[in-house]
Amino acid sequence: MESSKKLRIGVDLGGTNIKTGILDETGAILAKSSVPAGAQRPWQQIADDIISSVKALMQQMQLTADDCVGVGMGCPGTIDSQNGVVVYNNNFNNWQNVPMAQYLRDALGMPVRISNDANCAALGECVAGAAKEYSSAVMITLGTGVGGGVVWDGKLFEGGAGGVELGHTVIETNGKPCSCGRKGCFEAYASATALIRDAVAAAKAHPESSLNQLCEGNLENMNGKIPFDAAQAGDAVAQEVINEYIRMLGEGITNMVNIFRPEVVLLSGGVCAQGENLTIPLNAYLNEHAYGAQHNPPPPVKIATVGNDAGLIGAAFLLNE
Ligand SMILES: [Zn+2]
Structure with missing residues (x-):
């Protein structure tokens, strides 16, 4: 060598x-x-x-x-x-x-x-x-919590000691409790944990929803895929859960875009197996809500590609x- x-x-x-x-x-x-x-x-x-x-x-x-x-x-x-x-x-x-x-x-x-x-x-x-062609990116990881990273000019933006915490920015004041002790954090709505929590609550409130059948009668079987599957099969209750999940995810991403204005926003984590079920509505959301979107198109939201x-x-x- x-x-x-x-x-x-x-x-x-x-x-x-x-x-x-x-x-x-x-x-x-x-x-x-x-x-x-x-x-x-x-x-x-x-x-x-x-x-x-x-x-x-x-x-x-x-x-x-x-x-x-x-x-x-x-x-x-x-x-x-x-x-x-x-x-x-x-x-x-x-x-x-x-x-x-x-x-x-x-x-x-x-x-x-x-x-x-x-x-x-x-x-x-x-x-x-997925960000190989770009020099700046915000990546948001949707898992048990919501993590993320900011790359600027090809380098990590670390912030000071302790670093940035994209998931612990509030999108709903006095909202749902977060693991960090605040209320209404991005993480408390956009994590896979939050999606599962909301899908379980919807299934309990609506025994007729196919969310219950897809969990085979045991809501402990709920995962981040079932609400998407039920919505796609035409279940209105599941569709409502997904719409709300996308809306809150969209709010958080809009904040990231307004703060950093990266060239691309990437999503990673298990929920991202949904691909275009996430990116199509989220890009539409950004086009409607990002600052100045009508004059200056917001960056695309894409799914991370490298994996593990x-x-x-x-x-x-x-x-x-
Ligand atoms: Zn938090």
């Missing part, structure tokens, strides 16, 4: 697995590994497994530190990216002020940067996915900034 050809190492630390990859300058993954995260262990043990994974992949590809730009890592929780510190993370064993970047740097002898996993996924889409590796790819490119 010529030392002039710099490769990037990405790590995606999740609650279940530590994924590690070596990538070329285009974002292509040349080698990849995955080991269990063992999330409840002390952080040093997890960091030591990350170090072993990186070393094993480098050995497999016969690389030295000189061949690599460095290591980027995405991690859930509140990250102080500038100082490389995991400020707080309750997915793991109550991590507080963990000096992760320094620990990895000392062991690997390479530059290390860390960022929030949602940020890394947004950057990954800009490197190799977006976080790994984006992490590897944290070092490119």
Whole structure:
């Protein structure tokens, strides 16, 4: 391997697995590994497994530190990216002020940067996915909560220590309670959790709705797909749930567009399997509600395309900034 050809190492630390990859300058993954995260262990043990994974992949590809730009890592929780510190993370064993970047740097002898996993996924889409043709993007991840990342001029917009929290912007004052303690957050309406909550409530209020049959009589079977399926089959109750979900999602996205005015808005997360069932009404919503839309067309809303590796790819490119 010529030392002039710099490769990037990405790590995606999740609650279940530590994924590690070596990538070329285009974002292509040349080698990849995955080991269990063992999330409840002390952080040093997890960091030591990350170090072993990186070393094993480098050995497999016969690389030295000189061949690599460095290591980027995405991690859930509140990250102080500038100082490389995991400020707080309750997915793991109550991590507080963990000096992760320094620990990895000392062991690997390479530059290390860390960022929030949602940020890394947004950057990954800009490197190799649906935002490849754009230099600025806001990505919103619809999952258990609502996460997101902002990429500006090809770089992550990190904000100050702790980073941006797109999901915890209020779209309905005194609205539904949010996991963060406020009321009416974007997350409290646009997460998959919120969609499931509203679909269950609608099914209970309307025993005649096919939402009940699709759950086979047990509303614990409700998921983010069933309300879309029921609506498409003509169920008016389900259609109302979907309309309201799209409206609230549209409100939140309109705010993001009015604040950042990115070139593209990306959606990721399980709900996005709905594809055009989301993007068509959301683009219409933005065309109606984004500031000055009649004179200046708002950016398109698209579905993220990279999938599970977006976080790994984006992490590897944290070092490119
Ligand atoms: Zn909140």
